[in-house]
Amino acid sequence: QENREISGTVKDAATGTPLTGVSVRVNGKSQATATDASGRFALQAAQGDVLVFSYLGYRTQEITVGTSASYTVGLQPAEAEELGEVVVTALGIERKTRSLSYATQQLSADQLDEVRDNSGNIMNSLSGKVAGAVITPAATGPGGAARVVLRGNRSISGNNNALIVVDGVPIDNSSNPQANSTFNSYGGSDGAANLNPDDIESVNVLKGATAAALYGSRAANGAIVITTKRGKEGKLAIDYNGGVSIDQPNLLMDFQNTYGRGNGGEAGATAGESWGAPATTYPDNVRSVFRTAATVNNSVNLSGGTENMQGYASYTNNHNAGILPGNDLDRNTLNLRVNNTFFSKLTTDAKITYLNQKISNKPRLGDTGTPMGIYIMPRDMSEAELRDFEGTDPVTGEPTRKYWTTSSIFDNPYWDLNRTSVNEERNRVTLLGSASYQLTDWLRVLARYSFDRYDDKETGRYYNGTVSLGSVQPGGQYYETYNVRSERNIDVLISGDNKLSGDLSLTYNLGGSVLNRKSNSLQNMANGLSIPNQFNLSFATTPAFNNVSIIERELQSIYGSAQLNFRDYLYLDVSARNDWSSTLPSPHSYFYPSVGLSAVLSDALSLPEWVSFGKVRASYTEVGNDAAPYLLDQLYNFSLGAGQGFVSRDLTRAISNLKPENTQAYEVGLDWRFFNNRLGIEATFYKTNTINQLLYIGLPLASGYSQQYINAGNIENKGIELQLNGTPIRGERFSWTTYINFSRNVNEIIKLSDQSNRADLSTSTRLASVVAVEGGSYGDLYGYAWEKDANGNHLVNDAGLPIVKANTKIGNFNPDFLLGWGNTLSYGQFSLSFLIDGRVGGEMVSGTDSFLGAYGLGDYTAQYRDGGLILPGVKADGTPNTTAIDAQKFWTAVSQNGRDAWGEFFTYSTTNFRLREASLGYEFPLNGGAFKRAQVSLTGRNLFFLYRGKSTLDIPGMQRRTIPIDPEAALGIGNYQGVEAGLLPSVRSFGLNVKLSF
Template sequence: MKTNDLLGLFRPGYMKIGLTTKLCSLLFIAALISAQANTLSQKTKMTINLEDVPTYRVMEEIEATTEYKFLYDVNKVDTSRKVSIKVKDLALENVLQVLFNNTNTDFVFSGNQIVLKPKQVQTNTPKSSVKSSDNETTSVQQSVSGTVNDTNGQPIPGVSVVEKGTSNGVATDFDGNYSITLSQPNAVLIFSSLGFSRKEVTVGQSSELNVVLEENVEGLDEVVVTGLGIKRDAKKVGYAVTAVDTEELTKTRTVNAMESLQGKVAGLNISPPSAGAGASVQIRLRGQSAFAGASNSPLFVINGLPIDQGARGANGRDNQRDLGDNLQNLNPDDIESMTVLKGATAAAIYGARAANGAVIITTKTGTLNQGIGVDFTSSITTSHALNFLDEIRQTEYGQGTGGVRPQTQGEAQGTGQFSFGERFDGVPTVNFDGVSRPYSPNPYQLYDFLRTGTNLTNTVGFSGGNEKGSFRASFANTSAKGIQPANEYEKRIFNVGINYNVTEKLNMLLNVNYTNEENINPPQIGTQGPGAVGFFNRLAISTPIEAYRQSAIDPVTGAELRTNGFLGTINNPYYQLQKNQFFNDNRNRLLGTATLRYQFTDWLYLQGRYNYDYATNFTEWNELNGAGATTTLEGDTGFYRGRYDIQQTQTRDVNADFLLGANKEFGKFSVDASFGGNTWRSQFQRNAQYSRLFVVPDLYSIKNGTSFETDEAAFQPYQFSTFRINSLYGLAEFGYDNLLYLNFTGRQDWFSVLNPEDNSVFYPSVSGSLIFSELMKEQSWLTYGKLRGSWAEVGSANGVGTYEGILNYTINPPFNGQTTAGVAGNFAPNPLLRPFTVTEKEIGLEMRMFNSRLRFDIAAFDKVTTDQVLDVTLSNASGYDNSKQNLGSLKNSGLETLVEVVPIQTDDFMWSSTWNNAYLKTEVLDVGNDSGTLLLIFFNGTGNEFLGELRYTEGLPMNQLYTRTYRRNDSGQILVNDDGRLLATNGDTPGAENTNGFLPVGSSIPKHVGGWNNNFSYKNLNFSFLIDYRFGGTMLSSTHLNMTRQGHSQFSLEGRREGENGVIVPNSVYESNGQPNTTAVSNLQSFYADYRNLQIGDPFTFKSDFIKLRSISLSYDLTDVVNNMADLKFVKGLTLSASCRNVAILYKDIPGLDPEAIQSSGDFRAGYENSALPTTRNFNFSLNVKF
């Protein structure tokens, strides 16, 4: 069969097969033929309107409009019966069920034939029994009737109602009514219809059973949720949209729900930082639309409420702690649907917030006519730190300098950061605390310090519904402990959803979400200072970890006992634990959405919606008295050191919108149009205060301090800002004969932050789709085919500050008794500032073949960002230091590919496999200055890294990493000075004239991101695994640099092994005369320090490529088992699941580290690795019970 040949299941000569295998193959082919005929019958849609005609007249209509022919015995099948039938776009199989309902005729599809035959009389039908008055047993049959509706309360005609385990079945009529006589007691009815999820219901003793079927968006007529929450047939959409299977959010549970989608959606790049429990997640759709500094995360729309991701990740500053993001409000068990709108056209209706695409999320509201139900989910996850440092750490030489171990406590305290001592020999040697211990390697100090992380989440949900409406209320509690001691994360989520039909035409939808988060002691990462990772990775391994714990505090001064020569830079984490260094962040957030929709007619409606988003944050932290110092006093003041900060922020966003929609068909033509408007007001305020120089040591409060003034220029005790955007928009869709669709959108935004004389921007889009499979109906192998294309222009107000377009004023301290005012700050306002613009073109092809056993979706896009908002340095003569202008531009283009295949599918077993890949090419077009390059961040100065820069350079890919490199001659040989020491590139190096010797080494943005997902189902058992990958990006490693220059890495062993008396740089020549280098550098500590001092990055530049076995999961549905237990009949569902995440790294370029171990979800530190927490392998076990 052609299908199998294309799928590669059977190929001549592929293997030798025996008789049994041949017979199985023939049976398998026959099953596929049968399945193909059945699926084609579902694909074939009928529109019939005939009244009071013989049955054969309907049959003739079917034969005339489809490829099917009827085959039957005229003596056994009555075709003269008068019928009336009116259906529209109903599957052929369902039409036949309606046509022959309550008759003695059955039908079977065989290829292109419909075989009619009399229904078989059941002779062994079990019957229910009751006692008559004379004690004789009389057998009677139980009858059940009812109505089948969809979730909107509309009847569904043609639903198949079958008694499970028998051939006894009927179909619903045009009003969704059915009636069936059961053949056995305790019967189970199966309700199924194309486009809806199959449902099994136990009858019991009921004589009336009403059922609600939910839409199945994975059917041939897939429904997707698009902008403004509008549901549309996927075939009508002219841009790339991915409907996420919400089961993927719970297969391998994570604290942040979006992390579960890693590697599963083409074009969606998710990178969770290694930043502790409750950390944020980096999310990018089709790359970065803007330079770092502006938001590059997609817009999230939850129940119609647009919110930014709001990642509060470590960025090289701000205490280096990740405090999570707005997506922590999402409980995956509450999510009903999730749709990823990838391109600008998909999100264009959101105007100035659509530059990065959008993710549309709706939460559950229960089901009509459901009755009361309870579902409970309990999940526990354990996290275990993975050790890759063994790949690069040397264990031959111990603490010391110049090839000598420390001889005194003072020497031990001064050299604790260096491993240029003697070879390990186990001889007792003095440590930093004055105690002598064996001079032996202790390579697992960091992992001995860390602990097993845990995450316990319990969710309970209550739902119910009747013919008027439905509701769902849930509570979820998360209690997590990070792998670093003292790091804890608590989260409580209350979620309520109500869907109520006030009248037949008026519907009310209410969604409320309240979240309380406590982020306790998130780890300090991305810095070489006080973090635990930096401490253990940068100290010699001669000292056992117990010494650091037992001797953290100096018994004389009470301060931190000195452990190394980097006083105040590398701090003992046990001192922080024992002295109670704390950082506590408490957040409360309320999201509310109320929607009213009035259906004037079946084609006209008006909808109004009000959204409210309110959040408060209270943060407090301290800096320890005596940390990194030998005294507890602040100079000669007599007051104790340390600092205490408190900060409270409040954000309030109000969104209100309306939408007037109409849809109408005119013969083969259809029109669907909407007009609406939105107003969004955002307000932010912040209060902060700090104190230091304490009267009582270790008592951290504002009043205990003697200095509370804002004596730091950057410290702003109070901030307030507010802005508003008003919008009007329209959408129009024109369709022709289920074949061709054309869509237009337009949105006008008015900004309060722009110049009032020119404060509006118009954002248009156009898209179209051609369902070419409608033109190829005779091709049985083609199930569905669509060609689509789109163009859009959207924008982003990110980067345009609230008060950057007008002068800001401040009240100064009184002068001569008079209050004075002046211009605030040194930032020149720019009244011409505009939101940047993103223009995107896209074309795509989608095909499903062989009864949807094979599917692929390809999308190519080209996205250009112009008028990027950039900081510009001004002349001192202007009176200002800098300003913002619309200058920069950049380009993203790419190709997204999705392939889905079902190689094996039987009644009990199915294997489905999905591969997705996103290729991305970026280019900086303009940086707005004559040099053609823009320095974004110099990695020295934000965390004392001394390695590289992040730049945007015209003609190069975005996020370009720069380092100095070995200075070379024209032949590529490394140049050294007369002492054999390294030389670095400088301002005279070609290509580095404008960058002070720094040269581009690659972009941090990967070119290929993808995943291969496989799912195996056998009856009630499900197993899946995911392999994902990333290729084409570059990264710089500060860990490699510091371990080398301090003697901890294997690379630093060159020159001190047996028989070596120093380092001679390979393939090097003297710069002075060009002769081969023969000088061995014996001062190894200075030699390896040159890499940092000169910022030579060659040995520390790696590809960020990897291939990972990301996750495996196993689940078993025990519902059938418990339903057969008399005492557990009340249990409607029971599922046990187990999973493992971050199972294995199958390939990586960088040794000693996980290439994903980034420290920030922002873009400022893109491609720079420094002291992130180790990656964890996570094991999860969960239980789900429904009552």
């Protein structure tokens, strides 16, 4: 038979997505090629030849060439594979999934780069897609950081975020500063926000401590392992991915629209509150301040190469606009990667990523922030009046502040938007080089160097007269903060693979690494400008320098792991690691081992036909952890002041005998697939105990310390993660795949310390304290609650107002369950995907709501304006309350002017379900021409809530209120969660996405 051109397309059989880079070869002959970016291939073959399609993570498939010249091939995803699925695990080591004794979950690029979050942070795209991941975005607009907690919180004073690893090397994901109170704050960006979704090939989530034992301490909270794209052998291929989206506030609170400015039912022209007389109101005045913003992403990448050298280059520009006017993120990412093979034994991989990111007009959150300033405007404030935010000083020509009432706390939000600004620019370079040499056919040595450095420059400008920052001196304030952070990792890894007998083989890794981390943050402050509003350090009235933070630390490690493989169905894993950390007292050392077992029962036993695959696994891991630097010596701080300046003892008591903390994790799991892989179930049960934890405990104020570090405690997390996936319909033209993620984590503080049974996660006590209390669980919220008598009746005082009790448990910020339900329906060239996810349980104390109450703005404040509210309760003597009060009395009492509200009255369940993502795509059928692939899709994110939580306190006579802010948003991504004030509204995005390949 004569060869002729055979062409076709290779797709993911489950999703219909074209697959790029699939190796296609003619069995037994030399012809071979790979699919292009649109999944298309063409090669010479003869009738009767067998074409073999193989692709990482997919089942290899063969077809026999018939009379047709064109073939469409659907590859079964690897999770449906029985033998060969590989995932990237610790240190960039690829492992067959079947051999893993711990849980991982893999996401493809398509699941992450199509529907994007307005924050530009790819971590937010994991929401609902990963069983057991609690993703909390900081509501700080584009560039905002995200908190990613896998399997519950375990550290009180430390970090609970998962480690992020790119191409085998952890990246710096620090996110200073983060809010630790409801006081105003500008949330810092994080490292994950710098990742370019367009460069990502796949994301693998290693959930437990087990998975990450080899990454060391930082991976005790699990790891997000990201593999980026690399060049592929073949002709030059060009991909373009472009998207535009329209972002707008998803959710605003419900306001009353009856009463205007004033107090006591009487109009008051200069009042700040809306407790006045009925007035002409402007229902959309709050919404009018926010804008509908356009976000634009453009990405182009080139890839190509020969057998011995492949190159990849990409350039991406992201312009993410926030919903606050002027708040924008512009990010340019350049990525170059070259892979070489020399003398067939030496392979190298070199990558450089450069990023420039600018965030302008970062929003100030918190109880005096810009959003709060917007929310609290009177209901009878017209847009025009609000926009009249300044005058001009006829003498100096400088702007003068105008505000509708007298306030030491707030400015007109337009003043905030126009006359205060914080801008941030980051330049980041990430270098990665690795060389791997095949010593023998069973032994390989890998040396790797990575360097990650970024330079941040933040500038702040506050015009003369600004009040809301609290400390702007005459002339205005200007500052420049330089933050330089770098991380260098050098490691050497020897890997071997030996067949011990016909049935038994051994693979092993031995390695060592040195990790250096440095960070230096220097602030030049000009508080007070001699020439007003000249925002340059040269005009500083009293220039000041402040080394805001310095961090320098080193971690040296040796580690090893070994795996015994018995007949490819029974695997035994052991690993051990010893670290030496500069942050610990001598001898600086700690050791931690792990052991795991995986058995593929479907191979070991003979199971019914309808069982496609079955595996059980178990593991035990310990992970040690060091601490932040500089905790060993008592510190004294210098600060500027009158005279020659001040020295004062630090408020944290040092711990000279600091010990490493230790996490012990047990995990068992199963992975079963049925009916020719059309139904799959993965389940994991885990239990972790973190002991010897480094935690803060409060000391009496009178000690002069606010807290001290101790090593103590036992914090337990146990839970279950379930993933179900199925392909209910798999037809020629129509298919439907679906998955459900479910997880539950239960946390218990089994023991704290002998000195104290309570540790505060933040020193802030406003609205609620976020605490860990012995016998309770991590993230309990304690605050003022409405006191009850012995019979359970609420107590009311002689004025008819609630009697409250401080330090009462009013909630916990962690959800009880997480659910995610994703679907892809494809019909011909169309595909429709949507994701519904939700959280059940958990509470949040809303400072936003307490301000709405204090200022008479919430819709609920319209009730009882004229009195008649008799709170159901009894007086101290047991007689029923008969004193009628009005709404203002009630809400100003319980809200304590907003800032210091009695928490229970503003506590909400954070249970919520939402349509997180939806996309409708169309793949153009192409035959030749310039394009190899063309796809358009309409996308939507955060589209609407199916359900939102209610206030937890039932006040008879008043309806339960619905949470007025996004239940999953937060002021910051630190351990201070569950209390908010002045969050930005969450953002709903509608987008159009175009993918083209040339």
